[in-house]
Amino acid sequence: MKTFTVAAIALCCVTGSSATLINLVNQCPYGVTAFARSGSSATNSYNLGASGGYQQLDVGSSFPAGLIFASTTGSENNAQATQLEITAGANGRDTYDISLVNAYNLPAAIQPIDIVNDSPNGHECGTPSCTITDLQSFCQSPNQYGGTFCTNTDGPGNVATSGTEAFKSACPDAYSYSKDDDTSTWGCNTGTNYNFIFCP
Numbered sequence: 001m002k003t004f005t006v007a008a009i010a011l012c013c014v015t016g017s018s019a020t021l022i023n024l025v026n027q028c029p030y031g032v033t034a035f036a037r038s039g040s041s042a043t044n045s046y047n048l049g050a051s052g053g054y055q056q057l058d059v060g061s062s063f064p065a066g067l068i069f070a071s072t073t074g075s076e077n078n079a080q081a082t083q084l085e086i087t088a089g090a091n092g093r094d095t096y097d098i099s100l101v102n103a104y105n106l107p108a109a110i111q112p113i114d115i116v117n118d119s120p121n122g123h124e125c126g127t128p129s130c131t132i133t134d135l136q137s138f139c140q141s142p143n144q145y146g147g148t149f150c151t152n153t154d155g156p157g158n159v160a161t162s163g164t165e166a167f168k169s170a171c172p173d174a175y176s177y178s179k180d181d182d183t184s185t186w187g188c189n190t191g192t193n194y195n196f197i198f199c200p
Helices: 162-170
Strands: 020-026 032-038 044-048 053-060 063-071 083-090 093-099 108-113 186-189 193-198
Touching: 020 032, 020 044, 020 063, 020 083, 032 053, 032 193, 044 053, 053 063, 083 108, 093 108
Parallel strands: 020 193
Antiparallel strands: 020 053, 032 044, 032 063, 063 083, 083 093, 093 186, 108 193
16 A cells, blocks of 8 residues: 655544544645535635645534545536545445546545544555546547546446546546446545545
8 A cells, every 4th residue: 555645644543533634735746726515515625735735624523425626727627627535424434435437637545544443454444546647648539638637438327438447447446437336435434534635
């Protein structure tokens, strides 16, 4: 498992409160705008500076259908972005994943920290990550290259295709189509905190 370093944040195992903290960390050599929302609530945005830009979100004891993504252009269109998803506080469990069902635009990882009554073991409190280095070369038909992103044309479908398999091969930790649950869903006990890292 790859370890991502963020200064002054403990990495393992404590008995914590049920509230969840999410640290948005930009390790890209350029600034990004991060966006966050829960369910149908309003989307909040955060400007994260290059090489260490940081914002902590206190999402309380429940954060259903949480969605976080980032853009180099300021676009709020998550259909053109690597999506980091989390549901925190559901019956004592958090579930989280990286989704490329819509598109890929930035490298990303989700790292559990301050882990509550558990330890990393595979998909249990593990750290999924996804990096595609040469996006234009990677993004071949049927997928569509958009300059700063690659659209996963078949991602919203219910079956794997040659297009979704290209994403899965590049990022085996991430969702490549909508039913890609078995290898793409991660979980940890509620009360754990998380680093959501761009350019890990």
